Amino acid sequence: MARGRQEEIGIALLGLGNVGLGTFRILEAHAKDIERRLGARVRVLHALVKDAQKSRPKGLDVTTDPEVIFGDPAVQIVVELIGGTTVARELCLRAINTGRHVVTANKALLATHGEELFGRAQAAGVDLLFEGAVCGGIPIIRTLREALASDRIEAVIGIVNGTTNLILSAMAEEGSTYGAALARAQAAGFAEADPTLDVSGMDAAQKLCLLAQLAFTARLFPAQISVEGILGLEPADFSLAHEFGYVVKLLAIARRPPGGPLDARVHPAFVPRQSPLAEVRGGFNAVLLQSAALGPSLFYGQGAGAMPTGSAVVSDVIDACRDLLAGVAGRLPMLCAPNLADVALSPPGARQGRVYLRFTVSDAPGVLGRIAGVLGDKGVSIASVLQRQPKAGEPGATVVVFTHVAKETDVRAAVAEVDAFASTRAPTRFIRIEDEPPIGPAR
Amino acid sequence: MARGRQEEIGIALLGLGNVGLGTFRILEAHAKDIERRLGARVRVLHALVKDAQKSRPKGLDVTTDPEVIFGDPAVQIVVELIGGTTVARELCLRAINTGRHVVTANKALLATHGEELFGRAQAAGVDLLFEGAVCGGIPIIRTLREALASDRIEAVIGIVNGTTNLILSAMAEEGSTYGAALARAQAAGFAEADPTLDVSGMDAAQKLCLLAQLAFTARLFPAQISVEGILGLEPADFSLAHEFGYVVKLLAIARRPPGGPLDARVHPAFVPRQSPLAEVRGGFNAVLLQSAALGPSLFYGQGAGAMPTGSAVVSDVIDACRDLLAGVAGRLPMLCAPNLADVALSPPGARQGRVYLRFTVSDAPGVLGRIAGVLGDKGVSIASVLQRQPKAGEPGATVVVFTHVAKETDVRAAVAEVDAFASTRAPTRFIRIEDEPPIGPAR
Numbered sequence: 017m018a019r020g021r022q023e024e025i026g027i028a029l030l031g032l033g034n035v036g037l038g039t040f041r042i043l044e045a046h047a048k049d050i051e052r053r054l055g056a057r058v059r060v061l062h063a064l065v066k067d068a069q070k071s072r073p074k075g076l077d078v079t080t081d082p083e084v085i086f087g088d089p090a091v092q093i094v095v096e097l098i099g100g101t102t103v104a105r106e107l108c109l110r111a112i113n114t115g116r117h118v119v120t121a122n123k124a125l126l127a128t129h130g131e132e133l134f135g136r137a138q139a140a141g142v143d144l145l146f147e148g149a150v151c152g153g154i155p156i157i158r159t160l161r162e163a164l165a166s167d168r169i170e171a172v173i174g175i176v177n178g179t180t181n182l183i184l185s186a187m188a189e190e191g192s193t194y195g196a197a198l199a200r201a202q203a204a205g206f207a208e209a210d211p212t213l214d215v216s217g218m219d220a221a222q223k224l225c226l227l228a229q230l231a232f233t234a235r236l237f238p239a240q241i242s243v244e245g246i247l248g249l250e251p252a253d254f255s256l257a258h259e260f261g262y263v264v265k266l267l268a269i270a271r272r273p274p275g276g277p278l279d280a281r282v283h284p285a286f287v288p289r290q291s292p293l294a295e296v297r298g299g300f301n302a303v304l305l306q307s308a309a310l311g312p313s314l315f316y317g318q319g320a321g322a323m324p325t326g327s328a329v330v331s332d333v334i335d336a337c338r339d340l341l342a343g344v345a346g347r348l349p350m351l352c353a354p355n356l357a358d359v360a361l362s363p364p365g366a367r368q369g370r371v372y373l374r375f376t377v378s379d380a381p382g383v384l385g386r387i388a389g390v391l392g393d394k395g396v397s398i399a400s401v402l403q404r405q406p407k408a409g410e411p412g413a414t415v416v417v418f419t420h421v422a423k424e425t426d427v428r429a430a431v432a433e434v435d436a437f438a439s440t441r442a443p444t445r446f447i448r449i450e451d452e453p454p455i456g457p458a459r
Numbered sequence: 460m461a462r463g464r465q466e467e468i469g470i471a472l473l474g475l476g477n478v479g480l481g482t483f484r485i486l487e488a489h490a491k492d493i494e495r496r497l498g499a500r501v502r503v504l505h506a507l508v509k510d511a512q513k514s515r516p517k518g519l520d521v522t523t524d525p526e527v528i529f530g531d532p533a534v535q536i537v538v539e540l541i542g543g544t545t546v547a548r549e550l551c552l553r554a555i556n557t558g559r560h561v562v563t564a565n566k567a568l569l570a571t572h573g574e575e576l577f578g579r580a581q582a583a584g585v586d587l588l589f590e591g592a593v594c595g596g597i598p599i600i601r602t603l604r605e606a607l608a609s610d611r612i613e614a615v616i617g618i619v620n621g622t623t624n625l626i627l628s629a630m631a632e633e634g635s636t637y638g639a640a641l642a643r644a645q646a647a648g649f650a651e652a653d654p655t656l657d658v659s660g661m662d663a664a665q666k667l668c669l670l671a672q673l674a675f676t677a678r679l680f681p682a683q684i685s686v687e688g689i690l691g692l693e694p695a696d697f698s699l700a701h702e703f704g705y706v707v708k709l710l711a712i713a714r715r716p717p718g719g720p721l722d723a724r725v726h727p728a729f730v731p732r733q734s735p736l737a738e739v740r741g742g743f744n745a746v747l748l749q750s751a752a753l754g755p756s757l758f759y760g761q762g763a764g765a766m767p768t769g770s771a772v773v774s775d776v777i778d779a780c781r782d783l784l785a786g787v788a789g790r791l792p793m794l795c796a797p798n799l800a801d802v803a804l805s806p807p808g809a810r811q812g813r814v815y816l817r818f819t820v821s822d823a824p825g826v827l828g829r830i831a832g833v834l835g836d837k838g839v840s841i842a843s844v845l846q847r848q849p850k851a852g853e854p855g856a857t858v859v860v861f862t863h864v865a866k867e868t869d870v871r872a873a874v875a876e877v878d879a880f881a882s883t884r885a886p887t888r889f890i891r892i893e894d895e896p897p898i899g900p901a902r
């Protein structure tokens with residue numbers, strides 16, 4: 017047993033924003049418990065900040081000079097929480113190159129420079145841990161890395177962006193427009209002034225890459241993923257979803273059938289109301305795994321926030337401490353060669369599945385028949401249909417079609433044809449229906 | 460780095476029933492992946508069975524003689540899957556005493572002899588891992604042990620018994636009686652011929668003890684827990700639950716307010732339909748954690764079965780292999796002194812909460828008024844009430860009361876008084892309403 021070889025482990029926090037402060041507070045509040053569990057004390061020796069004059073928690077040594085941190089041999093673990101991809105990259109590389117373990121909650125950094133950072137960490141024999149980078153406090157990285165090391169994962173389906181889930185929840189529950197829901201989320205501090213990264217789906221795509229790399233040991237970059245954000249969703253889509261037993265969610269999906277290509281995408285989807293994913297409201301996150309032995313499992317919790325993310329960061333710090341005390345490190349698969357392999361990706365449009373289509377058309381006889389005819393010509397079979405007179409202010413009548421399982425290219429071709437009709441008054445809304453894998457009553 | 464010190468790790472399976480075969484199959488199917496992740500091969504050297512003549516998977520050496528296993532120095536990990544508490548205890552002790560790591564999925568063994576086994580394992584410096592003992596393939600032990608090492612857990616609320624959840628789901632969804640639902644579960648192989656351990660709540664209590672010991676580092680035995688099973692629930696309770704927006708679930712609950720006593724109990728409860736626990740159907744299990752930093756989180760998956768439990772067992776085997784390769788062990792907190800402390804337990808009846816009461820009374824004027832009067836006298840305030848004429852075959856009219864938050868002793872006293880009335884035709888049904896902690900839209 018390696019316990020007790022070392023009395024104190026020094027760490028440095030790079031950045032002292034919300035998550036940095038949360039991390040510091042958790043380390044302080046649980047200091048005794050952590051010491052009891054580890055057999056060694058964890059001490060925050062330094063925190064790197066931009067402005068040394070700001071008021072800080074008592075007992076915390078702050079500095080604006082990285083040399084103070086890298087010049088202190090007592091610093092054995094560096095926790096990167098400054099965000100961004102330039103300075104963060106440099107400081108992480110420096111920590112790795114000087115033999116320190118690194119903990120980060122910076123998904124953008126890993127999505128951009130992950131291969132380089134993991135490769136260096138692997139070569140240096142240090143840990144690079146990132147539980148806080150995906151889904152805040154949900155221990156999904158740990159689960160993928162350890163508990164399911166014994167299983168073959170077939171699908172990862174997640175609600176991994178709290179901001180968009182908050183906006184979609186408000187649109188569903190209060191009938192808000194996208195603009196009103198976004199403005200409210202911004203006013204409450206839950207959405208950035210520039211919300212592009214979240215609402216475009218790109219934040220979710222970055223997280224999906226990390227999840228999919230772990231789950232499928234496949235190299236994957238956000239630019240390879242088909243990504244649709246939540247812009248353009250309208251109140252009518254939410255009320256129609258509700259009417260037909262669905263909820264609209266922004267899903268991050270990665271599936272890999274044995275021997276088949278990897279299908280990775282981020283887009284809004286209709287989720288059946290009885291799916292546990294439908295119950296994920298507000299800023300919560302959830303990840304549904306489908307695996308060969310375990311079957312379906314779901315992990316659910318707060319996706320962001322100082323304390324949830326801080327608790328994930330601290331759990332990584334404790335892991336790094338354990339490795340330090342045991343004199344082992346880099347045992348966990350790093351997301352770089354040779355652990356990751358290139359895999360074939362499903363081309364966009366290869367999906368076969370059910371789709372919701374909302375056509376806006378002139379209120380004239382024969383229009384529904386023409387739409388049905390085009391769908392039929394393309395081999396797209398209709399499961400249910402609804403036609404409605406235009407309400408005041410609407411550009412036309414509404415025709416809603418829920419398809420049976422169909423090839424996405426066929427549905428897209430039919431939509432393009434209908435959108436070219438003179439009778440079509442607005443571009444057709446196309447939303448995929450995701451009802452697999454079911455988590456249901458079967459045992 | 461300790462990798463590569465050892466080319467092969469030998470394991471022995473004690474028992475080759477469903478879970479044993481599942482474990483063997485997963486180890487075989489994922490052999491290459493496990494070897495790649497560990498840097499060493501895992502090989503099942505022996506399996507201890509009762510009947511050596513039965514047909515077995517090819518390539519598996521079976522024996523009826525434990526000496527074959529304990530006499531083989533290549534066996535470094537012993538996996539106990541025979542069940543029961545006598546032979547299993549002896550073999551586990553022997554494995555520990557001969558310096559082998561032990562993996563078990565035997566919750567009854569740990570609930571009965573846990574303190575002795577963990578104490579011996581701690582003294583011997585070997586692992587005693589038990590992910591498969593609670594909630595099959597849900598990595599809840601790992602989560603409590605590692606990810607939340609950085610957090611303070613306030614409550615553990617679980618649906619941890621698949622058999623009762625299957626029966627309750629059938630009663631809710633098909634309106635079955637308890638007897639019919641049980642018979643069907645037995646016929647389908649999901650309930651034992653003698654279902655007592657499951658339906659009495661005792662299996663759930665054993666699992667709750669393991670969860671609460673980890674979560675609160677508190678000594679806890681099933682005999683200290685207030686346990687009510689699912690017997691006596693009637694179709695009327697399910698239809699009334701549905702009518703008022705609830706679902707009936709058998710919950711295992713352990714809560715510990717900071718500095719306060721530990722409140723641990725197992726009983727059927729009304730759960731709000733929008734709670735994620737309400738969506739846990741059939742043989743699925745779920746555990747809801749409430750913790751200081753992370754807030755609420757939920758872990759959901761298959762609670763039993765050869766492959767889910769086998770996958771949990773294999774994940775423990777991999778952990779034990781990692782410790783072997785790293786030359787460390789017993790790093791994780793063992794559930795024995797000095798890691799566990801005695802704590803004060805909430806006395807039965809100390810609960811304050813909402814309750815559903817179903818009175819069966821003679822269909823005479825003034826009865827509702829008398830019930831309301833007794834409740835009022837005891838300080839129990841009524842949130843909603845429903846009175847119904849007796850249906851054919853029912854012994855009397857039904858009065859249903861949903862209380863506001865009330866002391867359980869006060870409600871019990873009121874019920875005892877009402878049950879003594881001549882107008883009361885059957886014992887009053889008392890079911891707690893559990894609507895905390897909420898997992899809701901707040902971020």
